[in-house]
Amino acid sequence: MHPxxxxxxxxxxxEKVFKFDHPADAVVARHFRENKALGPRERxxxxxxxxxxxxxxxxxxxxxxxxxxxKWRRLAILGFPGDRDFLKSALTDPEKxxxxxxxRVTDGDFLAPHRHNLPEWLAQALRDQVGKEFDALATSLxxxxxxxxxxxxxxxxxxxxxxxxxxxxxxAQATPFSPWGVRLQDKANLGKLPLFINGGIEVQDEGxxxxxxxxxxxxxxMVADFCAGxxxxxxxxxxxxxxxxxxxAFDTSAHRLDAIKxxxxxxxxxxxxxxxxAHERDERVKRLAGKMDRVLVDAPCSGLGTLRRSPDLKWxxxxxxxxxxxxxxxxxxxxxxxxxxxxxxLVYATCSLLPQENEAVAGAFTREHPDFEVLPVxxxxxxxHVVDSxxxxxGEGGCFLRLWPHRHATDGFFAAVxxxxx
Ligand SMILES: C[S@@+](CC[C@H](N)C(=O)[O-])C[C@H]1O[C@@H](n2cnc3c(N)ncnc32)[C@H](O)[C@@H]1O
Numbered sequence: 325m326h327p328x329x330x331x332x333x334x335x336x337x338x339e340k341v342f343k344f345d346h347p348a349d350a351v352v353a354r355h356f357r358e359n360k361a362l363g364p365r366e367r368x369x370x371x372x373x374x375x376x377x378x379x380x381x382x383x384x385x386x387x388x389x390x391x392x393x394x395k396w397r398r399l400a401i402l403g404f405p406g407d408r409d410f411l412k413s414a415l416t417d418p419e420k421x422x423x424x425x426x427x428r429v430t431d432g433d434f435l436a437p438h439r440h441n442l443p444e445w446l447a448q449a450l451r452d453q454v455g456k457e458f459d460a461l462a463t464s465l466x467x468x469x470x471x472x473x474x475x476x477x478x479x480x481x482x483x484x485x486x487x488x489x490x491x492x493x494x495x496a497q498a499t500p501f502s503p504w505g506v507r508l509q510d511k512a513n514l515g516k517l518p519l520f521i522n523g524g525i526e527v528q529d530e531g532x533x534x535x536x537x538x539x540x541x542x543x544x545x546m547v548a549d550f551c552a553g554x555x556x557x558x559x560x561x562x563x564x565x566x567x568x569x570x571x572x573a574f575d576t577s578a579h580r581l582d583a584i585k586x587x588x589x590x591x592x593x594x595x596x597x598x599x600x601x602a603h604e605r606d607e608r609v610k611r612l613a614g615k616m617d618r619v620l621v622d623a624p625c626s627g628l629g630t631l632r633r634s635p636d637l638k639w640x641x642x643x644x645x646x647x648x649x650x651x652x653x654x655x656x657x658x659x660x661x662x663x664x665x666x667x668x669x670l671v672y673a674t675c676s677l678l679p680q681e682n683e684a685v686a687g688a689f690t691r692e693h694p695d696f697e698v699l700p701v702x703x704x705x706x707x708x709h710v711v712d713s714x715x716x717x718x719g720e721g722g723c724f725l726r727l728w729p730h731r732h733a734t735d736g737f738f739a740a741v742x743x744x745x746x
Contacts, residue, residue: 531734555584629736
């Protein structure tokens, strides 16, 4: 595609995404479906441009206050990746002069929001928690994530997977905390790798793997993944059950549950039962009350721990949406807890960095459910032989899992664990 046409296409896509009426990945995917002629390299340029503008929105909007042409075009120019000469061949002379002036702006010219690129309410909420580490946190949230994989231990050992990935020319290394994890530093097209097709590996952030590890699900148990979505954690839990027992994958979105099916087929798991429910108090849930050895509530949340992958969330979430999520999280947790049998385990998890969705929800549950006792995450991780597990926890006695992108190179995650008193 001619550089001029590619820049015009980027401009159109940025304008669509910045309506913020749908998640950015859905808007981009739809745009590609509707424009089938776009090749892989053009798609990569378009999506890199959109994500660069989402990540550095405040800085780029500030730079785009000068210049000519539409705001969306100016943002597309500023976010455009790769070769400057290629980009400049698409620009008018005044645009080239403006772009050169932008390149001369130094760090010292920017105000704090142009450096952290977070809405002020969120910046403040993060500063309140991490203090002096705030700049490091903001920087890591604004960088793309590496690609983490989980080795399917039903099929192979991690060392063998690393060897096979390296043989395929990929820079793979074991992740530091999860015993199932492999990290790829560069983007990779996994879809064609036999290792992926045959279910030896799945894409999953190391932090997500640790949440599945906290379930410690065993052979022959009755387990429920209450908010299973597309089954990332379901698959990890099923593998640790060695494909035995019964693993219910509940979700209110039948559409998301459908996405588990091809993943299940690759994984070799046959112990998973996806069940679409109407809401958290659905009859199908009630019938299983008191029968589960383990229940995971990977609750719907603001997703603000995943800004490395979904930078649009910082512009789509507000204090009001966070408050609404926290209320729903409390309801789902209380309802899912009814499934746990005496002596069974309950895990509550989010990919949020905000205490309203994390410690506050877990604390309220503990206060309102004297029949449940907190299990400190630090002891559970140590029992699972997770190295340096004391670095991964927060709260009194290391009671909660708290993962931070700048400290642990994972997405931001929270988890609390209880056992139901016998
Ligand atoms: C964080 S996502 C789950 C991600 C998934 N566990 C994984 O590892 O890929 C939260 C899920 O909760 C589901 N959900 C929303 N409200 C729910 C409810 N009331 N009961 C059960 N699931 C719900 C959403 O459809 C979404 O798939």
